[in-house]
Amino acid sequence: MVDDAVMASPAPVAVPMADPEQGIWQRIRMANRNLLSVWRERDYGVRSLRFSLGKQDYVLCNSPDSVRRVFLKEHDNYDRKSPQMRQALAPLLGDGLFVSDGELWQERRQQCAPALHNRLLPSFSEVMTSSAEETAQHWARLPAEQPVDMLKEMAHLTARIIGRSIFGDDTTDAEAEQVVAGFTEYQRHVAQLDLASTLGLPFLELLGNPRRKARTRYSAQQVHEVIDRIIERRAAPSGERRFSLVASFMEQMEGSAAEAAACPFARQAVRNEAIVMFMAGHETTANSLAWSWYLLDHDREAMARLQQELDEVLGGRTPTFDDVDDLPYTRAVFEEAMRLYPPVPLLSRQARAADVVQEREVKPGTIMLALPWLMHRHRKLWDAPDHFRPERFLPGAPRIDKFAYLPFSVGPRVCLGKRFGLYEGILCLATLAQRFTPRVVPGHEVSIECRLTLRPAGGLPMYLEPRNLEPRMNG
Numbered sequence: 001m002v003d004d005a006v007m008a009s010p011a012p013v014a015v016p017m018a019d020p021e022q023g024i025w026q027r028i029r030m031a032n033r034n035l036l037s038v039w040r041e042r043d044y045g046v047r048s049l050r051f052s053l054g055k056q057d058y059v060l061c062n063s064p065d066s067v068r069r070v071f072l073k074e075h076d077n078y079d080r081k082s083p084q085m086r087q088a089l090a091p092l093l094g095d096g097l098f099v100s101d102g103e104l105w106q107e108r109r110q111q112c113a114p115a116l117h118n119r120l121l122p123s124f125s126e127v128m129t130s131s132a133e134e135t136a137q138h139w140a141r142l143p144a145e146q147p148v149d150m151l152k153e154m155a156h157l158t159a160r161i162i163g164r165s166i167f168g169d170d171t172t173d174a175e176a177e178q179v180v181a182g183f184t185e186y187q188r189h190v191a192q193l194d195l196a197s198t199l200g201l202p203f204l205e206l207l208g209n210p211r212r213k214a215r216t217r218y219s220a221q222q223v224h225e226v227i228d229r230i231i232e233r234r235a236a237p238s239g240e241r242r243f244s245l246v247a248s249f250m251e252q253m254e255g256s257a258a259e260a261a262a263c264p265f266a267r268q269a270v271r272n273e274a275i276v277m278f279m280a281g282h283e284t285t286a287n288s289l290a291w292s293w294y295l296l297d298h299d300r301e302a303m304a305r306l307q308q309e310l311d312e313v314l315g316g317r318t319p320t321f322d323d324v325d326d327l328p329y330t331r332a333v334f335e336e337a338m339r340l341y342p343p344v345p346l347l348s349r350q351a352r353a354a355d356v357v358q359e360r361e362v363k364p365g366t367i368m369l370a371l372p373w374l375m376h377r378h379r380k381l382w383d384a385p386d387h388f389r390p391e392r393f394l395p396g397a398p399r400i401d402k403f404a405y406l407p408f409s410v411g412p413r414v415c416l417g418k419r420f421g422l423y424e425g426i427l428c429l430a431t432l433a434q435r436f437t438p439r440v441v442p443g444h445e446v447s448i449e450c451r452l453t454l455r456p457a458g459g460l461p462m463y464l465e466p467r468n469l470e471p472r473m474n475g
C-alpha cells in the first residue's frame with residue numbers, strides 16, 4: 001500500500017496519455033511529436049502488445065519475463081538494433097559498437113570493455129569531481145538573480161567529463177568544442193531520428209533528402225577530423241600522458257599506439273568507438289542529472305535529506321570515489337530520477353529467426369520493443385508508479401527486478417558505461433548539491449521532450465541558491 005504522504009507528492013510533470021478512442025494512425029501521428037503520448041492508460045498495465053504498420057510487425061515486451069527472454073536468454077536471436085537506428089547513425093559511428101551486431105559487435109565489445117573496466121573508475125572519478133568543481137566555481141561567480149538553464153549546464157559538464165575521459169590530456173579545448181559542435185549539428189540534421197523513427201515511420205523518406213544528407217555528412221566529417229588528429233598525435237613519441245579511452249582502444253586493437261595509427265582500418269575503428277562513447281555517455285547522464293534537480297526541487301524534503309547526507313559524509317569537501325558507498329541516498333535519488341525519466345526511453349531489437357514470446361509466435365524480422373518509460377511506471381510492478389520515492393532504492397527496501405528497471409538496458413548489450421554513468425551522476429550531484437539548492441524559476445512549466453533520449457522540453461531554467469557551508473579541507 002502507498003501511504004498518504006507519498007501520494008501527496010506525485011512527480012509533477014504530467015504523463016502524456018492517449019485518448020482510448022483514438023485509432024492507431026491518429027496515435028502514430030501524435031507519436032511523431034512525442035512518442036510518449038501514444039500510450040493509453042491501459043498500456044501502463046499490459047504484459048505485451050502486438051501491432052503491425054504496413055508489412056512490419058512489432059511486439060512490445062512489457063513484462064519482466066518477455067524482456068528477460070529477448071534481451072538475455074535469446075540474445076543471439078535479438079542482438080540487432082532496428083534498421084532505422086542503424087541507418088541514421090552509420091554516417092557518424094560507422095560500424096561502431098552501438099550499431100554493430102553479430103561477430104563484429106562481439107569483437108568490438110571485447111576491445112572496448114577494458115577501457116571502461118571497474119578498476120579505472122577511481123581515475124575517471126577524479127575527472128568527474130574536478131569537472132563538477134569547475135561548474136560549482138562558475139556558478140559561484142554568477143549573480144544570484146540570474147537563472148541558469150540547468151539542462152545546458154549539465155550537458156556542458158558531462159561533455160567535459162566524457163571528452164576528458166575519452167581523449168585525456170591530448171585534447172585542446174578548441175578540439176573538444178569542435179567535437180561537441182559537430183556532434184550537436186549531426187543530431188540536429190538527423191532530427192528525424194526521434195522515437196517515431198525507431199518505429200520505421202516517415203523517417204526513411206526524410207533521410208533521403210539530399211541537402212539534409214550532405215549536412216549530416218559534413219557534421220560527421222567535422223567530428224572525424226578532430227578525432228583522427230588526436231589519434232595521430234597520440235601515436236607520436238612524447239612525454240608522459242594520462243590514461244584515456246582512446247589510448248586504451250588503440251592498445252586493444254593493434255598492440256601499440258604507433259601501429260594503430262599507421263593502420264587506416266584500426267584508426268577508423270578507434271575513431272568510431274571514441275564517437276560511440278561520446279554519443280552514448282554525454283546526453284544520457286546530462287538528462288538524468290537535470291531531472292534529478294527538477295525532482296529535488298519538487299520534493300524539498302528529499303532535497304533536505306540529500307543535503308543532510310552530504311553534510312554528514314563530506315562536510316563540505318569534494319567527494320571522492322571512496323565516498324560513493326557512503327552516499328546511499330544520493331545514489332537513490334539518481335536511480336529514482338532514471339526510473340521516472342529513463343534517459344533512453346525506448347529499446348528496439350529485430351528478430352533474426354522465428355521465436356515464441358509469451359506463448360505467441362514471433363516472425364523473423366519482427367521489431368521487438370521494450371520501453372523503460374512504460375515498464376518503470378507499470379501499474380502492477382511498482383507502488384505509486386508516478387511518484388518520486390528515492391526510498392525504493394535504499395539498502396533494505398524490497399528487491400527491484402532487474403528486468404523491470406532498465407535505464408541501462410539489460411543482458412549482453414547492457415550499457416558498457418553503466419558504472420561510469422552511475423558514478424558520474426552520484427559524484428556530480430554530491431559536489432553541486434553541497435554548495436547549491438537549485439530552484440525551478442517560478443511559473444516555468446516543465447514538459448517532456450521525447451526523442452532518442454528523454455529530456456525537459458526547451459531546457460530547465462533554475463535559480464541557484466548558494467548554501468552557507470564551512471568547507472573542510474580535502475583529505
Ligand code: HEM
Nearest residue numbers: 098280281284285343344407408409413415416417420421
Ligand atoms: C546515466 C547514464 C547512461 C544511461 C542511462 C545509459 C543507457 C544506455 C542504454 C539504455 C544502452 C542500450 C541502448 C540499446 O540497447 O539500444 C546503452 C548502451 C551503451 N552505452 Fe550507455 N548509458 C549511460 C552512460 C554511458 C556512458 C557514460 C558511457 C561511456 C562512457 C556509455 C556507453 C555505452 C555504450 C558503448 C553502449 C553500447 C553497448 C553495446 O551495444 O554493446 N553509456 N547505454
